[in-house]
Amino acid sequence: MELQNKSTSLWSNFFKLSMPQIRAFHMSWFAFFLCFFAWFGIAPLMAVVRDELSLTKEQVGWSIIASVAVTVLARLAIGWLCDRFGPRLTYTWLLVLGSLPVMGIGFAHDFQTFLIFRLLIGVIGASFVITQYHTSVMFAPNVVGTANATSAGWGNLGGGVTQFVMPLVFALFVTVMGFSAAVGWRASMVVAGAICFLTGLAYYRFTQDAPDGNFKELRAAGKMPSTKKANGEFWTACRDYRVWALFVVYGACFGIELTINNIAALYFIDYFGLGLAAAGAMAASFGLMNLFARTLGGISGDKFGAKWGLRGRVTWLFIALFCEGIALMFFSQMTALAVALPALILFSLFTQMSEGATFSVVPFVNKKALGAVAGIVGAGGNAGAVAAGFLFKSSIEWPTALLILGGLVTASSFLAFAVRFDTEAEAEAKEDFVTAIKKKQLPAARPIAQPTLELESALNA
Template structure:
C-alpha cells in the first residue's frame, strides 16, 4: 500500500500546491485547450463551406478526418505514457499539436483543408494523458470523480469553442478583415494558448505524487521493480475482453459527443434557419454540460463502487448508456426548436455521465497498464465518431435519420456492459484499498472540498 498512501483521497479544488492538485488543474486546462483547438473550426464551417464550395460528402470526410487519426494517436499515447510518463508526453503533444491548429489558415482548397483537419485530430489524444495523470494521482475512493471532472472540464472546451470562436471571427471582421481572412486569424488564438500551456505543464507538474518517472526509476528500487514487473501487461491488456467492451461503450458515448460537436452548429443553422452566432450558442449548450455532467457520472460510479464493489460501477455504466440511447432517439425526432434544445440538454447530460462512468471503471481493469487501457478505450470514442461520420457522408440520409440510427446503435451497445466482469480476487483487492483509505482516516465518500 506504499504507493496508495501517496495518492490524494479528496479533491481540494482551491489548492494548487500539492503534486496531485497541480496535475488535476493543469491536466483539465490542457485538455480544455486541446479540445478548443481540436474543434475550433467546427462552428465556423458554414463560412468555410461557402468559401471552399464544399459538398455534403466533403464535409462528411472532414468530420471523419478530424477524429480518425485520433484513434492511432490515442493508442500510441497510451503506450507512451506507460513508458515515459504524462509530464513529457503532454508537453510535446501540446506544443507540436498547436502547429496544425495555427496553420490550418493556410488552406486554400478542400484537399489542403482536409489534411490540416487530419493533423489537428492528433491532439485529441490529450484525453488519454489527462485520464492517466489523474488515475495515478488519486486513490480508488475518488479516482472516478477525479477522472470524470478533469475530463469533463476539458471537454467543456468543445462547448466553449462553439460560443467563443464565432465571437473571435466577428471580432476580426469588425477590425476590417474579410470573412475568408477572419476565420484564419481566429484559429491562431487556440494554438498560441496551447503552446503556453505546454510550457507550464513541463515546469509545474510531476508524473507521480512522489516525483517523475525517470528519477523514480533511478532512485526508487520498489518503483523500478514494479515497472519491470509490468512488462507484458500491454499484450495482456489487448487480450482482455473487458477492455474491448469498454472500447465499444466509449464509442457509444464519447464518439457520439464528438459527432455532435462537429455537426451541432451546422445542424441548427440548416434545419432551424438560425444565423451563425445563434446556432453556435445553442450548439455550445451541448458541450457546456461537461461543467458538471461528466463529473456526475464519475461521482455516482465511485459511490456505486463503494456500496456494491466493482460490479456496481459497471451496472451504473450500463444503465446510463441505455438511457443515453433512448434520449438520442427522442432528440432525433424534434422539429420544434425549443423541444430540440430541451431534449438535447437531457441527451447531453446522459452522454457525458456515461463517459464519466466509463472512466470510473477503467483504472480497475489492469493497474499495470493504465496508460494502455486508457488509450484503447479512449480510441474507441474516436472509432465511434468515425463510424458515425460515414453516415453523415450519405447524400440519401438526413441528419435526423442519422441521429435516429445512432440512437438505436447506442441502445444496443449498452448491453455490452454485461461482458465486463471482475474476479473475486479483483473485487477483494478493491475492497482492501477502500479499507486502507478508511483506516488512514481518508475521506471515504467522494466529495469536493474547498481549501480553508
C-alpha cells in the first residue's frame, strides 16, 4: 500500500506553502540546516576550546569520533520511529530533546565532560534520516531524487555556514559584549541550541506526515499498514545486502563530509598557518558547496533514471563516488593555499554529488520499509566518519590520513554495482515514473485529495 498524491514537481510549486508537500520540504531542509549548524558549531571554535581545556591531539581526535559515533545508533533507531510514528512527531521530539546537549556543552569544564556532551550532541545528526524520509513520502518518482538531494544539501549547508558564522557569534560575545573567550564559546552554543528548540515547535505546527494527513489518521482509515507490519519490514530491510552496500557507499561520501567538517578549520590552522576566522572561511567553502552540489547529484540521478532506469541511477552513483576518491587524494597532496582551496572545492563537489546520488537510489530499494532503509544507509555515513576519525587521533600526519581515505573511497565506489534491481522492480519504477510525468503535465486533471473530516477540523482548530 503506497501513499498517494505525491507532488510531481518541486521547482514549479516551490513557493506554494499551501501544499503540505512544499511545507514539508521547506521545514525539513531548514530543520536539518539548524541541526547541522548546531552539530558542528563547536568545530570552528576548537582552537579556543583546545587551549582553554588543554586538549591533546589524541583528545581532539576522540572528540571528533564522539561527535559522530552515537549518530550511527540514532539513525538506525530514527528510521524505525519514522515508519512507526511518522516524520512530524519524530522530528519534533528530536529537535526539542537534541537542543539540550547543544546548550549543555557550555557546562563542560574538562575533557571528560566535553567529550560526553560532544557525544550527546551527535544525536541530532539523525535529523538527516527524517529529512530524507519526509521528502520521499511527499514527492513522486520523477522528482524524488531532486527533492531528497536538495533538502539534504541545503541542510548540510549548515555545516559550511557554521564554520564562519560561529566565529562571528563568538567574536560578538567577546569583542562587543566583553565576555571572556571561555564564556564566549559556551554562549555561542547556547544560541545554537535555543534556535533548534524553537524550530522543533514550529515543525509540529506547520507540517504533516504525508500528502493526505498524519500517519495515525491514515492508519485508522485503512490507508496505511499497521505499526506491527512496519516492525516486520524493518527486519526485512536489515536482511537486504543492497542496503548494507549502500551503508558502506554512504560512509564513503557523507562520512567523509562529516570528517572534513570536523577537521577542516584545524587543518588550515595547523598546516597553512591561518588564523581562526580565515581558517573558518576556508573550511566553510567545503560545506557551502551544498548549496547546489548535492542537488546536482540528485538531479543527475533522476536524469540517469529517466534514461536508463534504476540501473542508470546506480551507474551515476559509481561515477560520482569514484571521482570523489580521486579528488580527495589530489587535495591531500596540496601544500600551497592557492591550489589547496580549488582542490578542496572540486573534492567537495563530487562528495556532495555522491550523497545526492545515493539517496536518489534509496527510495527504490524497499518502499515498504523506507524509514528502515534510510536509517541504515544514513547510519553508514556516521560509521564511515567514526572509522575515519581513528586516523586523525593516531600519529599519522593529517595529509597522509586524507590520502589513505581517498584510496578507500575510490575502492568503495565499486560497491555501487552490488545494488541491483530485478526486472519487476525496473518495470515498476518505469511505470511509476511515466505516471508521475503524466500527472505533472496534467495537474488540473489530478488535484490533490481533500483531507479527511478529522484532519480538516484539526487544521482549522
